[in-house]
Amino acid sequence: MKSTHTSKWEGTAKHISLGVTGVAGLTAACFGLHADVAITGCLYLLLVVFESTVASFAACAVVVLVAIGCLDYFFIPPLLTLRVSSPLDALELVTFLVTTLVITRLASKAREQTRHAEARRKDLSRLYELASRLISVHPQVAVKREYLGLFREIFDLRAVCLFDGTAGAGGCDGTSEHALGDRTKEAYIADRDYQDEAAQVSVRCLRVSGQPIGAAGFERLERAESTSGPLALLAAAMMQRAHSFAAASEAAAAAQVEVLRSAILDAFAHQFKTPLAAILTAAGSLRETGPLIASQQDMVETIESQASGLGRLTTRLLRMARLDRDEVQPKLQVTDLAAVVRHLADPYQSLASGHHLVVNIADQTVEVLSDPDMLGLAIAQLLDNAFRYSPPDSTITITAEAVDDFAVVRVANEGPEIVPEDRYRIFDRFYRGKAGHHASGTGLGLYVAKKIVLAHGGTLKLDTEHVYGQGTTFYLKLPVARKERKHERKAS
Numbered sequence: 001m002k003s004t005h006t007s008k009w010e011g012t013a014k015h016i017s018l019g020v021t022g023v024a025g026l027t028a029a030c031f032g033l034h035a036d037v038a039i040t041g042c043l044y045l046l047l048v049v050f051e052s053t054v055a056s057f058a059a060c061a062v063v064v065l066v067a068i069g070c071l072d073y074f075f076i077p078p079l080l081t082l083r084v085s086s087p088l089d090a091l092e093l094v095t096f097l098v099t100t101l102v103i104t105r106l107a108s109k110a111r112e113q114t115r116h117a118e119a120r121r122k123d124l125s126r127l128y129e130l131a132s133r134l135i136s137v138h139p140q141v142a143v144k145r146e147y148l149g150l151f152r153e154i155f156d157l158r159a160v161c162l163f164d165g166t167a168g169a170g171g172c173d174g175t176s177e178h179a180l181g182d183r184t185k186e187a188y189i190a191d192r193d194y195q196d197e198a199a200q201v202s203v204r205c206l207r208v209s210g211q212p213i214g215a216a217g218f219e220r221l222e223r224a225e226s227t228s229g230p231l232a233l234l235a236a237a238m239m240q241r242a243h244s245f246a247a248a249s250e251a252a253a254a255a256q257v258e259v260l261r262s263a264i265l266d267a268f269a270h271q272f273k274t275p276l277a278a279i280l281t282a283a284g285s286l287r288e289t290g291p292l293i294a295s296q297q298d299m300v301e302t303i304e305s306q307a308s309g310l311g312r313l314t315t316r317l318l319r320m321a322r323l324d325r326d327e328v329q330p331k332l333q334v335t336d337l338a339a340v341v342r343h344l345a346d347p348y349q350s351l352a353s354g355h356h357l358v359v360n361i362a363d364q365t366v367e368v369l370s371d372p373d374m375l376g377l378a379i380a381q382l383l384d385n386a387f388r389y390s391p392p393d394s395t396i397t398i399t400a401e402a403v404d405d406f407a408v409v410r411v412a413n414e415g416p417e418i419v420p421e422d423r424y425r426i427f428d429r430f431y432r433g434k435a436g437h438h439a440s441g442t443g444l445g446l447y448v449a450k451k452i453v454l455a456h457g458g459t460l461k462l463d464t465e466h467v468y469g470q471g472t473t474f475y476l477k478l479p480v481a482r483k484e485r486k487h488e489r490k491a492s
Contacts, residue, residue: 011056012056015054015055015059015060016055016062016063019047019048019055019066020063020066022063023047023063023066024070026047027040027070030043030074036075037071037075037076037089041096044071044096045096045099045103047063048060048063048064048067048103048104049100049103049104051063052103053107053111057105060108064097067096068097069082071093071096072084072093076089076092077089119223126154126155127227129154130150130151130154131234134147134150134234134237134238137238140245142238142241143245143246145171147238148160148172151218152173152174155218155221155222157218157220157221158174158175158200158219158220159173159176159177159180159218159219160173160218160219161173161176161180161216161217162184162217163181163184163188163215164213165212165215170185174219178196178199178201178219180203183203183217184203184215184217185215187203187204187205187215188206188212188214191205193205194217195225199219200221201218201219202217202224203216203218204216204228204231204232206232206235206239207236213239214235214236216231216232216235216236218231276307276311279307280307280308280311283300283304286300287300330371330375331371332369332371333369333370333372334369334481335369335370335372335375336365336366336367337367337368337370337400337407337478338361338362338366340375341361341379341398341400342359344383345357345383348387354393355393355394355396356394356395356396357398358396358397358398360398360399360400361399361400361401362402366400366401366402366407366480367407367480368407368456369456369479370456374452375453375456375478377448378449378453378476379398379476381446381448381449382411382449383398384445385445386412386413386415387413389413389416389472390413390415390471394413394414394415395414396411396412397410397412397413398411405479405480405482407477407478407479407480408476409475409476410463410473410475411474411475412463412471412472412473412474413471413472413473416471416472417471417472418462426446427446427447427450427460428447446460453478457479459476460475462474463475
């Protein structure tokens with residue numbers, strides 16, 4: 001394909017040749033008819049004005065100079081010479097030159113303005129059509145970048161490419177002859193626009209709030225200096241729209257999964273209640289049938305203790321599912337934290353897991369404002385995790401003490417340490433660290449426990465300063481109930 005400059009010079013040469021031919025024809029006709037200078041000059045002027053409607057100013061200027069030369073040579077005395085003997089004749093030539101050049105310039109400028117206005121109108125019309133069709137694009141089409149064909153179709157491009165910096169992927173439509181995809185990616189990496197007039201390639205970086213998010217490349221785009229910018233803005237808008245669609249789809253899918261998960265947990269917990277109640281009733285009935293031998297008595301006690309434990313676990317599961325969905329609203333009352341810890345630790349003492357539970361509770365009473373049931377659920381979750389992730393025959397330690405104006409509960413185990421990359425995410429919803437993949441669980445316990453503690457105005461963190469040997473330690477910290485706060489609570 002010929003370049004724009006080559007085509008322009010070829011057109012100028014063609015108009016010059018046609019203009020010179022016209023001047024030659026008029027000169028021959030007027031000279032043969034012995035026309036005077038005034039008539040011939042008017043005919044020359046009409047010819048130049050007519051040519052200015054189709055030719056450039058440069059071509060018209062050349063024709064004007066040829067016409068003046070012919071006027072001087074053939075019609076101004078002395079004839080057949082380029083000399084001017086009369087000052088009036090010289091003034092006449094100068095007047096003709098200035099007049100024709102001014103008229104030609106004005107006509108060329110008006111024609112150029114008309115051409116640019118028409119091109120601008122055409123570009124605006126195509127931009128409006130493109131924007132209208134992009135608005136109606138289906139979300140899946142936007143996410144898959146299948147709308148690039150609209151850019152190429154409406155603006156008659158050879159190829160169009162879009163590189164998404166957020167996703168690190170790009171897409172193209174059409175067949176490029178100048179590696180448009182690579183140039184688009186390189187422009188995004190360099191954060192710099194790219195223009196190659198010879199290859200008719202234009203690449204624009206896409207930015208949002210001054211930050212680059214991608215790049216758009218166009219090949220064989222007419223008037224790229226004025227149209228590539230608006231096209232890049234439309235491409236950036238579609239890229240942002242695709243990101244919004246993708247995020248909305250992920251959020252909707254997560255919401256549906258959450259609804260299903262909560263429904264399953266509720267149904268699972270409620271379905272366990274009925275058979276557990278029947279098991280406990282049957283065990284009680286066995287006691288009432290008559291005296292039992294020692295082995296039978298042990299079996300009945302085992303059934304009752306295990307069923308009761310499973311019932312507590314089911315209740316806790318149901319409560320955790322509800323707390324996960326709803327906002328935690330504790331019913332605060334003055335609570336002896338040491339008593340809560342003792343009550344929670346008793347069932348774990350009889351577990352046949354081979355673990356050794358050590359309970360260290362300060363002699364003084366440690367009182368806090370809390371909802372005993374909710375707070376107990378949070379502490380029980382820490383104990384469950386300690387038993388689940390520590391090896392058999394290891395020691396688990398729970399301590400409760402007052403430190404300054406706070407009540408502190410620490411639960412330590414001798415299991416594997418939590419790796420640094422997991423420490424900032426273990427309290428996230430459904431997150432399970434590397435050690436958690438070898439044990440059962442949902443990744444919800446620590447999330448709900450922290451949610452409860454925060455609702456009490458406390459903190460729950462991984463303790464990296466007070467470690468009992470090798471393992472993991474969590475600490476729960478709540479404000480101590482002051483006397484004035486107790487009175488306020490009683491009054492309320």
